[in-house]
Amino acid sequence: MNLSLSVRAAIVSVAFLVFFLAGWHIATRGTGTAANMSPEYARLMGATATQGKSAMPGPLDVGEKLWEHIKSPFYDKGPNDKGIGIQLGFSIARVLFGYLLAVALAIPLGFLIGMSPLMSKALDPYIQILKPISPLAWMPLALYTIKDSNTSAIFVIFICALWPMLINTAFGVAAVRKEWINVARTLEVGTVRRAFTVILPAAAPTILTGMRISIGIAWLVIVAAEMLVGGTGIGYFVWNEWNNLSITNVIIAILVIGLVGMVLDQILARFTRMVTFPE
Amino acid sequence: MSDEKFISIEGIAKRYPNPVGGETAVFEDLWLPMKRGEFSCIIGHSGCGKTTVLNILAGLDEPSEGAVIVDGQAIEGPSLDRAVIFQSHALLPWRTVMGNVAFAVSSKWRDWKAEQVRAQAQKFIDLVGLTGSEHKRPSELSGGMKQRVGIARALSITPKMMLMDEPFSALDALTRGTLQDEMRRICLETGQTTFMITHDVDEAIYLADKIVLMTNGPGAVLAEILENPLPKGRQRIDIHRHPHYYGLRNHIIDFLVSRSKTFTQTVVNHDRRHVPVVRPALPEPAIINEPAA
Numbered sequence: 291m292n293l294s295l296s297v298r299a300a301i302v303s304v305a306f307l308v309f310f311l312a313g314w315h316i317a318t319r320g321t322g323t324a325a326n327m328s329p330e331y332a333r334l335m336g337a338t339a340t341q342g343k344s345a346m347p348g349p350l351d352v353g354e355k356l357w358e359h360i361k362s363p364f365y366d367k368g369p370n371d372k373g374i375g376i377q378l379g380f381s382i383a384r385v386l387f388g389y390l391l392a393v394a395l396a397i398p399l400g401f402l403i404g405m406s407p408l409m410s411k412a413l414d415p416y417i418q419i420l421k422p423i424s425p426l427a428w429m430p431l432a433l434y435t436i437k438d439s440n441t442s443a444i445f446v447i448f449i450c451a452l453w454p455m456l457i458n459t460a461f462g463v464a465a466v467r468k469e470w471i472n473v474a475r476t477l478e479v480g481t482v483r484r485a486f487t488v489i490l491p492a493a494a495p496t497i498l499t500g501m502r503i504s505i506g507i508a509w510l511v512i513v514a515a516e517m518l519v520g521g522t523g524i525g526y527f528v529w530n531e532w533n534n535l536s537i538t539n540v541i542i543a544i545l546v547i548g549l550v551g552m553v554l555d556q557i558l559a560r561f562t563r564m565v566t567f568p569e
Numbered sequence: 570m571s572d573e574k575f576i577s578i579e580g581i582a583k584r585y586p587n588p589v590g591g592e593t594a595v596f597e598d599l600w601l602p603m604k605r606g607e608f609s610c611i612i613g614h615s616g617c618g619k620t621t622v623l624n625i626l627a628g629l630d631e632p633s634e635g636a637v638i639v640d641g642q643a644i645e646g647p648s649l650d651r652a653v654i655f656q657s658h659a660l661l662p663w664r665t666v667m668g669n670v671a672f673a674v675s676s677k678w679r680d681w682k683a684e685q686v687r688a689q690a691q692k693f694i695d696l697v698g699l700t701g702s703e704h705k706r707p708s709e710l711s712g713g714m715k716q717r718v719g720i721a722r723a724l725s726i727t728p729k730m731m732l733m734d735e736p737f738s739a740l741d742a743l744t745r746g747t748l749q750d751e752m753r754r755i756c757l758e759t760g761q762t763t764f765m766i767t768h769d770v771d772e773a774i775y776l777a778d779k780i781v782l783m784t785n786g787p788g789a790v791l792a793e794i795l796e797n798p799l800p801k802g803r804q805r806i807d808i809h810r811h812p813h814y815y816g817l818r819n820h821i822i823d824f825l826v827s828r829s830k831t832f833t834q835t836v837v838n839h840d841r842r843h844v845p846v847v848r849p850a851l852p853e854p855a856i857i858n859e860p861a862a
Contacts (some may be wrong), residue, residue, distance in 0.1 A: 373662075379664065421729070467659075469655055469657055469659035470659060470661060472629055472647075472653070472659065473653075473655070473659050473661070475628075475629060475646075475647045476627055476628070476629065476647045476649075476651070476652065476653045477649060477672070477673055477677070477726070478648060478649050478675035478676060479676050480646060488661065492661075492663075497695050512692075515710070530803045565663075566663045567663040567706070567708070568662065568706070568708040569707075569708060
């Protein structure tokens, strides 16, 4: 067998999936008839009581439900019944909005901290204290001051996406090789041009790594934030379906949260590769 | 301002605070004139402050005392008049060969159009023999080629003086030889005023018009300025056959081996302001013992 590593890895991956789905199916299927009961009572109780079927949905149930969602992802039948596509759309919009606000602040501020040892020392204690705060701890304060649940969710995304970008930008800017700075100095390149032509390209891989960490954290936090603020979004969807006791939908939501998170991460990974330079 | 003192180092010193209090002087009261179009080489042991002198000339470092005058003006910080060729080439790895040279060109002539910048950069890429590699990135180049880009970048801004900090020391012997040949050709063609640091005695003899000998630090001084007696048209292949070659070489090696350590203690009345200019004489005739009959 001279298959390439990727082909062999793909075969193993698919095998894992098949084993997992088969195990899941066997563990949740019905085990035949249960106790004798009147047909009317049996209809009332459903397959869980009559055939000993697990209350946990099997892969076929999930697949069927998933197909329904894929067929009409954008339906809107009132506040508690929206298509999963709409809910994802709300979540992605909030994440992007909060994230872009964080980018707009973190990168210039990171440059300032990285280029000025004074600002670095002066701002360090604030960053050290603010960084470890769970973003959700800001939620009551945000709700109280902003008085709008949607904006508060965006604020929470902003605050959680800020720190990795800020710290990575400051570090990347401060760690630009002295000799590159000296090249710019001997060529009398001014501060602004130096920031854009030397420091930014040199620090870009580190900055993009920070942005990639941030988008991951933002996507983690949005689910929890939407569970708190409610109304719309994939986090709200998960909690609403739990209240509906639709475990099938909860499982589907978990799956799509993972997929979207992966896509966001891969987009940033691609950007990182674009700005990375070999030495 | 005269061509005799195109560049003039006037009484510079560099001192660092001492951990036990007080200050340690790396060097003190350094005076050195350089002519326009002259190739000067400074040679001395590690730690004598050669690189600091070069960084002060470049404007990247400041002397604790004294000043450097270039073309009648005291230097204040780095300037496009003085190009630096770094030991580690210091190319920007995200830019191509053309991009690196063009960066320097567009820094000097900010209002130039893109074609003008490219034409000027191309001229110097051709000069260092890198035609055809314009679109390669530094990571795709060998060490020698990278240093050629560094040379092209320095020359492309037509500086009043070029400063080189052991530019060839990281290269293998063959590449170093080729690049020294190119450097000599370029300097003769363009009449570039050049100041170079080296550890390599033969490199100094081949390239330099004046070789400045620096004693060991701390408290280093310039001991002598050697005038290179070899002809301008010297060639690498027969340089060692020249009658003055060994005299000069032995003089430098003697200095590096013993006199650089003891110079400051043994030589009295050394005039730092007018460093003696020496022209090494012919070597003494070698003594050949007649085989015992």
